[in-house]
Amino acid sequence: MPVYSYSRIGCFENCPRKYKFQYIEKPPIEMVEGIEAYLGTVVHETLETCYKLASLGRPPSEAELLGLYERTWADKFPAEIKVVREGVSADDYFRLGQTALRKFHARYHPFDQETTLGLERNVSFTLDPEEKYSMTGFIDRISRDASGRLRIHDYKTSSTLLTQPEADADAQLALYQMAVETMWPDNPGIELVWHYLQFDVELISHRTPEQLARLRQEYIGKIRRIEAATELGNFPTQESALCNWCEYLSLCPAKGGTAVAAPPPSAPPRLNPRELAAVIDEYLVLDSRKKEAEQRQQELREIITAHAEAGTTTFLSGSGGGWVIVTVNQAMKLPTRSADRRTYEQIREMLQTAGLYQPFSALDMGKIQDALETGALPPDLSARLRPLAHIVPQIVVRVRKPRQER
Ligand code: SF4
Incomplete structure (x- = not known):
């Protein structure tokens, strides 16, 4: 499973088809940067240098800060830039950045x-104790105030100001709080700070442990929905005002474009008969070892799961710092053709009527169960399928190895 970022998840929610272009197909198109993104990049770089100089005891004067901004803008200005809004030019955006930095x-x-404590700091964190759902991101600045409290800063160059309730409900900095809490667990509190540079406004918000726990579950759900869509290849277009800024507009089927297929993977090298025989020998040795290991692991798994409680996640430690994590839940199970032919045919008919037979053409009950559990099916079809499923115990056993073995 990939490591997700706030923007990757946001991309899927705004338009699943764009997500497929950007993170799966990656078609070789020429990217033309938008002026808003360019302004954001240059202002962020200028402020990063500003705080680096300040930490060396050389805080820049206003003229130095603006000179820094002007040089960065000119040095990095691309050959082509996209200005979507009518009646404004790249120079207008440049002046916007100047005014914002003067105020700052x-x-x-x-x-x-x-x-x-950190500038443009890359952070990674997991949403669950089993470390299955991982996220990453960049924090503009992390600081510690006089009381020892940690502050997570985010610079915004946008021309729309977040309201306080919107800041209190925002997920991005709250997710980063999860990372900062593990980086400096011994802290008296964490503050989320947005700097709306054009407005000269500092917005502050806080999160309780309960709010963060809910956010974890919410983002695990979002990731599971993306994983289910990836499994089913279900990436519909979702048109909105954001299409005007979409880099894949010319390829988008909703806009009359023709999506290109991903290039086929390159073939493995051809071997001579001797080399091939050596590969086959090695494969057979590994295969027999794997079977032995799997058999023994199954025996141990049964002993371990007997020590777990139903409906909970149990952490069982070994002697060398490693863990086995056992989750005992209930899961839906749809019947196979040989187990219950009548119900099987009933399900096939339902999928055909809903126009979903193609993605499930082999009637893969595992895929249908996943789609049911993650809410990827139309609600009326889910409501009719659920009564056909049996509820069975589902036992998941995961391992967390001692730190040096990871
Ligand atoms: S142009 Fe619009 S609908 Fe098409 S991929 Fe981009 S955002 Fe999605």
């Missing part, structure tokens, strides 16, 4: 209100 400088110079 007036408010925070000499930038010593807090101790900077």
